[in-house]
Amino acid sequence: MVDVQLDCQGLICPMPIVRISQAMRKIASNQTLEVTANDPAFGADIKAWVKKMGHTLLELEEGDIHRAIIQKS
Secondary structure (H helix, E strand, C coil), X not given: CCXXXXXXXXXCCCHHHHHHHHHHHHCCCCCEEEEEXXXXXXXXXXHHHHHHHCCEEEEEECCCCEEEEEEXX
16 A cells, blocks of 8 residues: 555656655655656656665556556655
């Protein structure tokens, strides 16, 4: 079960990452954020962002609608 859900469908780069950054600031360490997005670049963007920010990408499903679960460090 995730702590917070964020729908970024219809947004294109860089807006999904901007919204994710804003949401992550509002949650506590070890909480999880589930993100859905349909931007074709989302998979690569989210992998790079979590690595840069030090969070953990628990799950990534790529397709027409991408789904990621991120755990805040």
